[in-house]
Amino acid sequence: MSRIVTIQFITAGKLYDFNAGDLDIAPGDKVIVETERGLGLGSVVSGPVDRKQGETPAGLATIRRKATPEDLVTLERNIGKEKEAYEFCLRRIMERGMQMKLVRVEYLFDGSKAVFFFTADGRVDFRDLVKDLAHTFHTRIEMRQIGVRDESKMVGGIGICGRELCCCSFLRDFQPVSVKMAKEQNLALNPNKISGQCGRLLCCLDYEYETYCCLRKNLPKCGKRVRTESTAGVVDKLNILTGDITLKTDDGKHVVVKQGEVLGEAAPVDTQPRAEPASATTARPSQKGRAQRPERTERPERPERTERKSAEAAAPQQEAPPAAPPVVQSAEEPRQSDGQPRKGRKKNRFRKHGHRKDQDGTPNGSTPPPAPGA
Known part of the structure; x- marks a missing residue:
């Protein structure tokens, strides 16, 4: 049988389980525990809870002791060291012109390590800064880069x-938040109103998102035409929490009805059947301020155009003159200056195969023929 207690090291920080052993511990007590980074002082949140041997997680650390008055004095001393280290590191960052923002300095309980938390847009070369800090405070130095949400959690x-x-008060883990949550709750998409101190979307947008989704399922969507016992209209606005529906009637008025008063969807105005005229020859009613146009009559064909057409048909068609035969121009052969025709260059039969002749007329690389009488 093991007695398990839950401990936190900072307010609204992560929770860790430890084995209380035989210690008499209650929620709110300060205890000294062994962590991966060294000794730490934490506060008991809940417990102790008895668990069987098989239900106890493997490798669970054990609480060393309850915090004594001397331990609390050591804690106050470490807080003073943290302020001194913060001011010194901030001066060095400004002197070196480093593109980083120092957020907080945290000393371990036994003073064996100092952790410097900072934010930056990219990677920062802080090797020289670490040398200055280690030479000044004579302890191990750890530089840890954090995000903007963690910065707000530490600063408050x-x-x-x-x-x-x-x-920094009760939220232990960060949940993903999207703009869709703000739209579902009919909030104004103003970045100044839906963003928090960290510049990200408010974490509280996630608190009531599921409630809004469940209540919206029973309400008609905006733009749909619905009917009640007394009127019909298009849904203009919705109040999801109270269930009020604002309808825009056909005459342009706005009527607020409850969710239970809606009977269902109504037929659109354009689909209602119209009364057909009694006969096709019935004249249309004249509009105000306009005289009724007389019916258009057919125009007779112009006599000039008919005479011109008949004259063109009676005139004999003149034959076009025969086309001249094409003149064939013979290309003259190129001639030399003495009047003789220029002879074309003979193609070398060895050039086809990539050979060339030597000065004696034999192909390159071949054996010349023997001389006569040799």
Whole structure:
């Protein structure tokens, strides 16, 4: 049988389970535990809970002891060291012109390591800075880059609602938040109103998102035409929490009805059948301020055009003169200056195969023929 307690090291931080052993521990007590980074002082959140031997996680660390007054004095001393290290590191960053923002310095309980938390847009070369810090404070130095959400969690602040930030008061884990959550809750998509101190979307947009999705399923969508016992119109606005529906009637008025008063969808106005005229020859009603146009009559054919057509038909067609035969021009052969025709160059039969002749007339690379009488 094991007694398991849950401990946190900072407010709204991550929770860790430890084996309490035989110690008499209650929620709210300060305890000294062994962590991967060294000794740490944490607060008991819940427990102890008895678990069987098979249900206990493997490798669970054990609480060393309850915090003593001397341990609390050591904690206050470490807080003073953190402030001193923060000011020194901030001066060195400004002197070197480094593109980074120092957020917080945290000392381990036993003082064996100092962790410097910072934010930056990219990678930062802080090797010389670490040498200065280690030479000044004579302890191990760790530089840890964090995000903007973690920065708000460490620094803290007041939100637009007037309360303490959720991330530094009770929110332990960050959940993904999207613009779709703001649209589903009919919020104005103003970045100044839906963004938090970190510059990201408000974490509280996720709190009521599922509730809005469930309530919206029973309401008609905006733009649909619905009917009630007294009227019909197009859905203009919705109040999801109260169930109020604002309808825009055919005469342009806005009527607010409850969700239970909607009987169903109504037929669109354009699909209603229209009354056909009694006969096809019935004249259309004249509009105000306009006289009725007389019916258009057919125009007679012009006499000049008919006479011209008859004259063109009676005139005999003149035959076109025969085309002249094409003149064939013979290309003259190129001649030399003495008047004799120029002879073309003879093709070398060896050039086809990539050979060329030597000065004696034999192909390159072949044996010359023997001389006569040799």
